[in-house]
Every structure is written in C-alpha cells, then in structure tokens.
Amino acid sequence: MDKRRIDHIYWFAYYNLDSPSVRYRAKYPLDFIKKKENISSRLIVPGYSPRKVWNFLSGYISALLFPKKNSLIVIQRVQSNFIYASLLKLLVVARSKDTVYDLDDADYLEQDPQTIHFFARKCNRIAAGSPAIARYLTKFNKNVVHISSPTPDLKIVKRIRNKTFNIGWIGGFGWGHKNSLYEYLFPALKELPFDCCLTLTGIQHSPDAKEVLDYFKDCNHINVTIPANVNWKDETSIQKMIMQFDVGIATLLNHPLQLAKSGIKAKQYMNCGIPVICNNLPENNNVVVDGYNGFVCDTYSEFKERLIEFGEMNDTEYFYFSENARKSIKNFDLVKWHKDFEYLTRNTLKGSSDTNKVELQAVRSWH
Numbered sequence: 001m002d003k004r005r006i007d008h009i010y011w012f013a014y015y016n017l018d019s020p021s022v023r024y025r026a027k028y029p030l031d032f033i034k035k036k037e038n039i040s041s042r043l044i045v046p047g048y049s050p051r052k053v054w055n056f057l058s059g060y061i062s063a064l065l066f067p068k069k070n071s072l073i074v075i076q077r078v079q080s081n082f083i084y085a086s087l088l089k090l091l092v093v094a095r096s097k098d099t100v101y102d103l104d105d106a107d108y109l110e111q112d113p114q115t116i117h118f119f120a121r122k123c124n125r126i127a128a129g130s131p132a133i134a135r136y137l138t139k140f141n142k143n144v145v146h147i148s149s150p151t152p153d154l155k156i157v158k159r160i161r162n163k164t165f166n167i168g169w170i171g172g173f174g175w176g177h178k179n180s181l182y183e184y185l186f187p188a189l190k191e192l193p194f195d196c197c198l199t200l201t202g203i204q205h206s207p208d209a210k211e212v213l214d215y216f217k218d219c220n221h222i223n224v225t226i227p228a229n230v231n232w233k234d235e236t237s238i239q240k241m242i243m244q245f246d247v248g249i250a251t252l253l254n255h256p257l258q259l260a261k262s263g264i265k266a267k268q269y270m271n272c273g274i275p276v277i278c279n280n281l282p283e284n285n286n287v288v289v290d291g292y293n294g295f296v297c298d299t300y301s302e303f304k305e306r307l308i309e310f311g312e313m314n315d316t317e318y319f320y321f322s323e324n325a326r327k328s329i330k331n332f333d334l335v336k337w338h339k340d341f342e343y344l345t346r347n348t349l350k351g352s353s354d355t356n357k358v359e360l361q362a363v364r365s366w367h
Contacts, residue, residue: 007070009041010063014077104129106260132260149262150337151271156239158273165311168245170201180251188304250278275321293325
C-alpha cells in the first residue's frame, strides 16, 4: 500500500445510508474523490434484499479473487459476529496489506468488542474518527491516524439573521444527546429574557416530541419547532434547514462514549456559517474556538449568558462569528479528509502510532 496510487476502493459499510457514519465518512467522501481524482469505488451495505445480496457477493468476489488494479478495501464499523462480518474477516486475512478499518464511534464500549478488535489487529491501517478512538485502537495496531469526520461543502451559507432569534439543534435524540440537552440547554432557554425560536431537528418519536413540548408549555417566550419527516439522505435540504439557525447547539455528556464522538454537529453548523455554543468536552472543544467561531461553556448558566450575548449582538458582531465559523471548515471539510486519507494510505507508518501527526491542528491558532 505504501507510496502508490489508489485507483479503486471497495468500501464495506456496517449499515445503510440512514446512518450518518455511512453518509459522512463513506458516500460523500467517495463521491468527492471520484470527482477530484477519478478514483472509482463500490459502496457495499449489508442487507437481505436480492439487490443488496447481489451487490455484496459481486463486490466481495471481486475484492477477494479478482481485485481491481491498485485497489483498497475499507471495512467501516463492522462489529457483529454474523455472516457479513465473518466473510469480511476472511477477506481481510486474504488481503490484509490492502485494508483499512474505519471507526468513528466507540462501539467497543456498548457491545462485545471481539469483532472490532479483530479488524483493528488484522487490517493494515486504521482511520479513527476521534482522538479517543485512536488512543484506544493503538493497543491493537500502531498504524492509526485520526481522520476527522468531514462535511460536504454545498456553499449553503448564512447571509441574513432571523427577526426572532432561532436556536437550532440537529441529530439523534438518543440517551446521551437528550440528557445533555436537558442538562445544559433547556434550563438556559427557560431563563432567556427575550422571545426566541427553538428548532429541534431529529426528534423522530412522538413521545419524545410530546415530552419536550410539555417541558416548555409554560414558556410563552419560546416557540418550539420539531420538523417531521426529515429526509436525512437529502444533504441539500439538511443544510438549508441548518442555515435557518442563528446559533447551533452541540452538547455532550461527560461519558466515555460521548467523549469519543467526532463533533459532527458543530461541524455541520459551521459548514453553513452558523456559530456554535457547546460544552467544554472533546471533540467539540477541538473544533469550536471560544470567542472566535462560537462559545465553549461549562454550565447551563454559561449557556444562558452566551445565548443572550448572541441574541443581543448587532450584525457586525454576529457575522464576525459567522464568517469565522465558515472559515473553520478547512479543518474538517472533504478536502481535509482527502488529505488525511491519502496520508493514511500512502505513507509508511509501521513502528509508531501516527495518531497525533495528522490530528486536527490546535484550533486556537486558526485565527
């Protein structure tokens, strides 16, 4: 694999395009390098439909027995012990020098890590979605590089502020994200001294939506909007929704699973020129620079203070943050992903961990 061109990538995903990991770390990057360098690829997702089974078998046989010239195999987050994972284990053993394991979530903390450890050991190299994941995986393989999850730049950028301050959040409303919103954001919103909108994009279950609406039912100054039927596969519509925010919220819990996150919410906001308010935990505080492209907070009281500050800013002050947020994407866009992926696949890494060599630069030096 060292110092040679890649002309084709067999990318075996762990799930379908409903997963943000598959979209942001597989489909969009593969589309990008196809356009930029004419590197062809085959994105293979597991499934039981005849089409998906055929796509897997034909791609698998090609990768195993008749690999395309200068081809690379990427195994993305596969973690089960079922037939899909078992066949990919055989593939990795047969073509280990041409393999990469891509992991952007700390799945080893939630389930039996046996399969994750196998791919970490047997694949030639590892692309880790956060420094925490990279540190963990260096126990099994020294060829680990932190490659930040990228955002596709569609040039959809904030130009006009809303008449009523719009506080936005996007993502899955799972236990960690839900709990962090209740800990940091929701109490702060109740104490704001002005009218505002709260847009929560990603709450998909009616009981969750009802719970949130009930929480704010006595807050006449807050207009809560929960978009329904979000098409997560339509990146253009996603970015247009984000562009309507005036500030984006990225909260995490101080829990190992969340501390290994890739900061994708903050990146999505900044990609559209939306300043971010986050709590002071990795990976958020590696992409949000306090006072430059947003604010980093430790308590709900600080969230309240910073929300008030953004809400009362004049346009000059606000667009200072907005423009800096937009400038920051050079540290996590698809161009950066491509550069880091090339580093991972084309350079000699054996013998020492390269986790820190291409990690996100110290963001406090960006400006």
